[in-house]
Amino acid sequence: MGSRALLMLTNFNFKATVSSFGSASNPFFLIKNNLRIRNFSTKTRSSLQPPDLPGLAETARISLAPNEVEEFAPKIGQVIDWFGQLQAVDLDNVEPAIRADTEGDNLREDVPQTFENKEALIASVPSYEEPYIKVPKVLNKE
Amino acid sequence: MASTLFRTIQIHPFLLYPTALFSRRNGVLYCTMKSSQTQTATQEKQQPPKVKVPQHALKKTVDKITRDYEAIIGIETHVQLSTLTKAFCSCPYNYGSQPNTSICPICMGLPGALPVLNSKVIEFAVKLGLALNCKLSLNSKFDRKQYFYPDLPKGYQISQFDIPIATGGYVDLDLPLEFGGGHRKFGITRVHIEEDAGKLLHSGNGDYSQVDLNRAGVPLLEIVSEPDMRTGIEAAEYAAELQRVVRYLGISNGNMQEGSLRCDVNVSIRPVGQSEFGTKVEIKNLNSFSSINRAIDFEISRQALLHSQGQSDQIVQETRLWEEGAQKTVTMRKKEGLSDYRYFPEPDLPEVILTPEYVDSISNSLPELPEAKRRRYEKMGLSMQDVLFLANDMNVAEYFDATLSSGADVKLAANWIMGDIAAYMKNEKLSINDIKLTPQELAELIASIKSGTISGKIGKEILSELLAKGGTVKGLIEEKDLIQIADPVEIGKMIDKVISENPKQLEQYRGGKTKLQGFFAGQVMKLSKGKANPGLLNKILLEKLNGQS
Numbered sequence: 117m118g119s120r121a122l123l124m125l126t127n128f129n130f131k132a133t134v135s136s137f138g139s140a141s142n143p144f145f146l147i148k149n150n151l152r153i154r155n156f157s158t159k160t161r162s163s164l165q166p167p168d169l170p171g172l173a174e175t176a177r178i179s180l181a182p183n184e185v186e187e188f189a190p191k192i193g194q195v196i197d198w199f200g201q202l203q204a205v206d207l208d209n210v211e212p213a214i215r216a217d218t219e220g221d222n223l224r225e226d227v228p229q230t231f232e233n234k235e236a237l238i239a240s241v242p243s244y245e246e247p248y249i250k251v252p253k254v255l256n257k258e
Numbered sequence: 259m260a261s262t263l264f265r266t267i268q269i270h271p272f273l274l275y276p277t278a279l280f281s282r283r284n285g286v287l288y289c290t291m292k293s294s295q296t297q298t299a300t301q302e303k304q305q306p307p308k309v310k311v312p313q314h315a316l317k318k319t320v321d322k323i324t325r326d327y328e329a330i331i332g333i334e335t336h337v338q339l340s341t342l343t344k345a346f347c348s349c350p351y352n353y354g355s356q357p358n359t360s361i362c363p364i365c366m367g368l369p370g371a372l373p374v375l376n377s378k379v380i381e382f383a384v385k386l387g388l389a390l391n392c393k394l395s396l397n398s399k400f401d402r403k404q405y406f407y408p409d410l411p412k413g414y415q416i417s418q419f420d421i422p423i424a425t426g427g428y429v430d431l432d433l434p435l436e437f438g439g440g441h442r443k444f445g446i447t448r449v450h451i452e453e454d455a456g457k458l459l460h461s462g463n464g465d466y467s468q469v470d471l472n473r474a475g476v477p478l479l480e481i482v483s484e485p486d487m488r489t490g491i492e493a494a495e496y497a498a499e500l501q502r503v504v505r506y507l508g509i510s511n512g513n514m515q516e517g518s519l520r521c522d523v524n525v526s527i528r529p530v531g532q533s534e535f536g537t538k539v540e541i542k543n544l545n546s547f548s549s550i551n552r553a554i555d556f557e558i559s560r561q562a563l564l565h566s567q568g569q570s571d572q573i574v575q576e577t578r579l580w581e582e583g584a585q586k587t588v589t590m591r592k593k594e595g596l597s598d599y600r601y602f603p604e605p606d607l608p609e610v611i612l613t614p615e616y617v618d619s620i621s622n623s624l625p626e627l628p629e630a631k632r633r634r635y636e637k638m639g640l641s642m643q644d645v646l647f648l649a650n651d652m653n654v655a656e657y658f659d660a661t662l663s664s665g666a667d668v669k670l671a672a673n674w675i676m677g678d679i680a681a682y683m684k685n686e687k688l689s690i691n692d693i694k695l696t697p698q699e700l701a702e703l704i705a706s707i708k709s710g711t712i713s714g715k716i717g718k719e720i721l722s723e724l725l726a727k728g729g730t731v732k733g734l735i736e737e738k739d740l741i742q743i744a745d746p747v748e749i750g751k752m753i754d755k756v757i758s759e760n761p762k763q764l765e766q767y768r769g770g771k772t773k774l775q776g777f778f779a780g781q782v783m784k785l786s787k788g789k790a791n792p793g794l795l796n797k798i799l800l801e802k803l804n805g806q807s
């Protein structure tokens with residue numbers, strides 16, 4: 117099962133201040149208020165909030181110049197509105213689904229297996245000071 | 259073990275009274291909580307007025323102040339599971355390994371790597387959910403909790419946000435007797451599965467830090483309690499009970515010092531009678547149950563004092579660190595609003611589906627849990643003190659149960675285990691699984707004493723040998739010829755011999771020095787090599803000394 121990256125974002129040209137490894141996809145359109153639990157499948161038919169680009173850039177650790185903010189905001193807004201078409205669906209008689217797919221467990225047994233090529237893993241670390249990975253000092257998680 | 263820890267606290271009664279914490283600095287106390295030595299930039303800007311008050315008066319004042327307020331305490335606990343492999347990859351996890359030796363592309367978060375859930379993690383989570391009397395979510399999912407930090411390789415933590423695997427449970431516990439005892443029931447809001455981050459070490463000289471990813475991806479269960487605790491001791495005992503439960507279940511070492519059991523505490527106070535909660539303060543860096551107790555009591559006093567001085571606005575929602583050396587909490591960082599973790603369902607992991615059959619099979623395989631054991635021991639007639647000791651460590655409880663099933667008397671078995679055997683274990687630094695005395699032989703020992711085959715004193719003597727070397731009670735009795743002499747004629751003969759050999763003492767005794775009975779008794783015991791039945795000995799001795807036979 118692959119990660120579902122949003123290919124349309126590749127149209128944008130941005131410089132990352134911190135590159136994050138892993139299957140990164142940051143769908144900006146998700147409701148930012150994390151405290152509202154699973155609200156997106158219930159009533160809200162109102163138009164979606166326009167994106168707060170400076171806030172989004174901050175949380176994604178991507179630096180944007182003021183002109184870039186101006187340029188990207190409407191483009192990202194368009195992406196959001198494109199997905200916003202889903203709002204038209206009548207969900208009154210639909211049970212909220214926990215996940216989009218219907219496949220179940222893909223589990224593995226609790227059996228240790230050492231990864232063979234650890235040297236290659238260490239070699240790929242940009243800044244390694246045996247036996248630790250050397251990183252800039254960051255004290256606060258925010 | 260918690261009970262041993264608390265016994266330590268008992269020796270230092272001042273810890274029960276928060277004011278004593280101030281008295282360490284100097285004879286005259288200040289009303290301010292601010293330390294003059296450690297000034298951090300983010301400390302309170304305003305200097306509260308310094309008032310010099312004699313110690314006893316301040317103690318009374320603080321006690322009176324804290325009595326006007328009710329503390330609301332909640333605890334978030336992270337339990338590191340003792341699975342053989344990590345949560346989402348097959349890397350083994352061993353505490354203390356060389357840094358960055360247990361890694362792979364998945365737990366390092368390298369591009370293209372995908373997580374695969376360890377089935378044991380679900381099993382352990384269900385076990386804990388059931389043990390904590392929770393409602394299990396038969397369908398739950400994983401979510402990404404996104405933030406940037408050097409020990410978080412993927413830039414997100416796989417966790418469970420809105421649909422945790424278990425919700426709405428509770429724990430029952432009994433407070434230790436040295437703190438007043440009493441039964442308590444604390445609610446559990448939720449239990450969810452998540453992965454641990456790596457270890458981040460800040461180097462001494464400023465500008466860089468070091469990351470060890472051995473721990474990244476290790477499975478954790480986060481347990482969030484309802485804000486039901488009201489004092490430091492209730493909170494500490496809650497944590498101790500969680501430790502007991504996870505150890506009984508065999509899902510974790512539950513070791514606070516090693517980091518396999520981590521507690522963060524949230525404390526707020528409100529004037530008694532008020533329904534709105536006060537400002538909540540989080541406390542981190544608690545490494546033992548006694549730290550939990552002391553940190554909370556300190557924080558309650560700190561907040562109460564500020565309230566009483568009309569400075570409750572100085573209490574802000576923040577994270578504070580408990581400093582074990584200074585015995586106080588200090589500001590770590592102020593919480594500026596809620597963090598935006600941009601939770602969304604983890605696309606790389608399928609739903610977690612539990613069938614009722616699966617849950618039932620796990621439910622049937624659960625061992626007898628601490629609470630059930632305590633109630634059963636109580637019904638057997640044991641005192642609360644005995645109950646708490648025996649049920650604290652699962653291995654001790656099993657040993658006790660095995661001794662009983664070999665026919666031993668409940669009270670006697672409890673006394674031997676809690677007394678001589680516990681002392682031996684402490685001295686030799688052994689666990690009950692390491693001692694050579696088997697439960698069956700302990701039962702045999704108890705029975706031998708009870709039946710009069712050997713005396714109590716002899717019993718204690720052979721106990722030490724049995725503990726250290728093993729062997730059987732019957733064997734030792736035979737080998738060393740320890741059977742108690744209970745034949746009055748034989749005892750009489752020995753007494754006659756001792757009396758005839760000590761005419762001077764006999765005369766002194768008959769002259770009024772009745773204390774000499776002990777001397778005669780000792781001599782007879784010596785003659786009998788300790789085997790004379792003491793009761794019978796003294797009875798016949800008295801008769802003979804008083805010239806009655």
